[in-house]
Amino acid sequence: MKRRLAPAKVNLCLHVTGLRSDGYHLLDSLVCFADFGDYVSLTPAAETVLTVTGPRAEGVPTDGRNLILKAHEFFGEAPEVAIELEKNLPAASGIGGGSADAAATLRLLSDLTGRPVVENTARLGADIPVCLQDNAVRMQGVGEVLTPIVGLPQMDAILVNPLKGVSTPEVFKALVHKKNAPMSHCPQGGSLSEFLNWLDQQRNDLEPIAKELVPEIEDVLDSLSAAALARMSGSGATCFGIYADRPSATKAAAKIAADHPGWWVQQVRLN
Ligand code: C5P
Numbered sequence: 362m363k364r365r366l367a368p369a370k371v372n373l374c375l376h377v378t379g380l381r382s383d384g385y386h387l388l389d390s391l392v393c394f395a396d397f398g399d400y401v402s403l404t405p406a407a408e409t410v411l412t413v414t415g416p417r418a419e420g421v422p423t424d425g426r427n428l429i430l431k432a433h434e435f436f437g438e439a440p441e442v443a444i445e446l447e448k449n450l451p452a453a454s455g456i457g458g459g460s461a462d463a464a465a466t467l468r469l470l471s472d473l474t475g476r477p478v479v480e481n482t483a484r485l486g487a488d489i490p491v492c493l494q495d496n497a498v499r500m501q502g503v504g505e506v507l508t509p510i511v512g513l514p515q516m517d518a519i520l521v522n523p524l525k526g527v528s529t530p531e532v533f534k535a536l537v538h539k540k541n542a543p544m545s546h547c548p549q550g551g552s553l554s555e556f557l558n559w560l561d562q563q564r565n566d567l568e569p570i571a572k573e574l575v576p577e578i579e580d581v582l583d584s585l586s587a588a589a590l591a592r593m594s595g596s597g598a599t600c601f602g603i604y605a606d607r608p609s610a611t612k613a614a615a616k617i618a619a620d621h622p623g624w625w626v627q628q629v630r631l632n
Contacts (some may be wrong), residue, residue, distance in 0.1 A: 394495070397629045409444065414447050427462075526626055
């Protein structure tokens, strides 16, 4: 049996810089990863089946609609495997989820067969190439142009989701301004406060639209008001708050979870 963490990805900022003729948007985003996520395990078997366990398993499809089975197909001549997904991340929440699971599946199949992960994984989903990364990257193009970012500070953070799913195509469709300024030059190797000063000047261009579609996002951001920086990730609805240190993050997470028992609240370390 082979098992891998499929970590949550967090868009620390996400600028929409243009529109491609096929309707996909050009992005400029700084993406990092949490030390928390789903787990995917593969065991050689007579036929390929997917089972889903874990706290956020409800409603996750186990048939061909699941990106894990699409990734298995996409790998090409993949061996038959029993796949178990431990679902810890909320679905349709802007932190990778299905794409992280698919990327973990591709890497496990690569380990199992000794064959490299196939190319052009963006065809499987725009977020798959970034989810195949281990460390922070600048993501451009429609998600396929990746530049490693070295020296990003470790960040104590909380992820908060009001458990309202957001449809990514719907958010992109409702976007009015599609040609915004790209990210400014990202400092590498500086202190946390220098980095946060820079990050505060960047944006998530999808945040205003997602807030219109899911008004609870505003409440989530309000709950993170004590953070050094709070913002929405991806197309939402998950927001992250970055804190000066771990005890501050722990204290804030406990308060938000107590005040909002219906929300998903997870303390993480981002890097
Ligand atoms: O590629 P994926 O299926 O993950 O993308 C979901 C949807 O998000 C696309 O159908 C498209 O509407 C939107 N999208 C976009 N520009 C991107 C990535 C996604 O418009 N760069």
